[in-house]
Amino acid sequence: MSNAPRVARRDLLRWGAAAAILPSGAVAVAADPPATTSSAPPANPPRFERFKVGAIEGIVLSDGTGQVSPIQPTFGADAKVDDLNVALDRAFHPRDRASLAFNPVLLRIGTDLVLVDAGNAAPAGAPGSGPVGHLVANLRAAGVKPEDITALIITHGHGDHIGGLGTKAAPTYPNAKIFISKPEYDFWTSGAPDFSRSLLPPDTRNGMAAAAKKQLEDFTPRIERFDVGATLFPGLEIIDTNGHTPGHISLVVEDGGQSLCVLGDVAHNHVIMFANPDWKVAFDTDPTAGATARKKIFDRLASDRTLVLGYHLPWPAFGHVRRVTAGNGAASSGYEWVIAPLV
Ligand SMILES: [Zn+2]
Structure with a gap:
């Protein structure tokens, strides 16, 4: 990738200026000032935050936020209602709905600009008008052009992670190589993905499968399929968190003694999957395997105190992921999501 596009010096300076490192060695996240190009208030204000992991610079970018309502049977599919409500009430979380944010991440590793997940497809005809599809606008607001992106790592093939790739005729990221794990690519392009353990209604999963197959096949000439244990970029560990989908991955970015886990879809909600990681998620292709992966990585992240x-x-x-033992308002042993505030 030596001929990869590079960000302008001005942008490199902007990337560096807002980053900070805490004395504890943890990664600090800097708030960005509002950036507008017109005197009229934007329909959707720019939403991005810069951070650093050692010398690796990053930006988390909002693609938007949706909502799941009612919560069951999508999340906590097999939870007893009373148990779920105890967990929700304890966290001051509504009982009838859950927010669902979409937060792709950009990393600058050496000369590469690596985008982890492409977000949702923007609504046709009216970009910026819907709850999702804001990734490109936020990239531009952060001073990065889509054509500057040299690599995309796709955690898995669901529409909220690949929909934003665009189409064969109009790719959103025309210069990016697209990395997706072999089991993930094979699952969606097989023509007969195994949904025998899925809790989703057949129409939903079949529609999801058809869309993923078409999009991945459209982009096949630019896709590099990798083994889950492979090293794609220095400082980037690929972790097998299959279950949500057969080739789902999470990432750990490491540099200069600091680390950050890019979790992917191991947890969709900051209360439910943490309170009881065994509760099933309807979006998981294999909900039991999804729970196993969740418990395994939560255990590691809690022990290592890794920023997530x-x-x-x-x-x-x-x-951060914190272990919780039953009692003091917690119905069962599990975990808690502890926010890392902006500093
Ligand atoms: Zn997702």
């Missing part, structure tokens, strides 16, 4: 960035967690989605 959650794709679907409330903006700006930085936090």
Whole structure:
């Protein structure tokens, strides 16, 4: 990728200027001033935050926020209502709805600009008008052009992670190589993905599968399929968190003694999946495997005290995973999402 496009010097300076490192060695996140190009108030204010992991510069960018209502059966599909309500009430969370944010991440590693997940497709005909599809506008607001992106790492093939790739005729990121794990690519392009463990209605999962197959096949000439243990970029660990989908990955970015886990879809909500990681998620292709992956990575992240960035967690989605034992208001042993405030 030596001939990869590079960001302008002005942008490099902007990237560096807002970043900071805490004395504890944790990654600090700097708030951005509002940036507008017109005197009229924007329909959707720019929403991005810069951060650093050692020398690796990053930006988390909002693609928007949706809502899941009612909560069951999508989240906590097999939870007893009373148990779910105890967890929700304890966290001052509404019982009838859950927010669902979409937070792709951009990393500058060496000369590469690596975008982790492409977000949702923007609503046709009226960009900026809907709850999602704001990634490109926020990239531009952060001083990065879509054509500057040299690589995309796709955590998995759901529409809220690949819809924003665009189309074969009009790719959103025309210069980016697209990395997706082999099991993930194979699952969606097989023509007969195994949904025998899925809790989703057949129409929903079949529609999802058809869209993913078409989009991945459209982009196949630019896709590099990787083994889950592979090293794609220095300082980037690929973690197998299959279950949500067969080739779902999470990432740990490491540099200069600091680390950040880019969680992907291991947790869609900051209360439910943490309070009881065994509760099933209807979006998981294999909900039991999804729970196993969740418990395994939560255990590691809690032990290592790793800073985490959650794709679907409330903006700006930085936090930590803390172990909780039953009692003191917690119905059962599990975990808690502890936000890492902006500093
Ligand atoms: Zn997702």
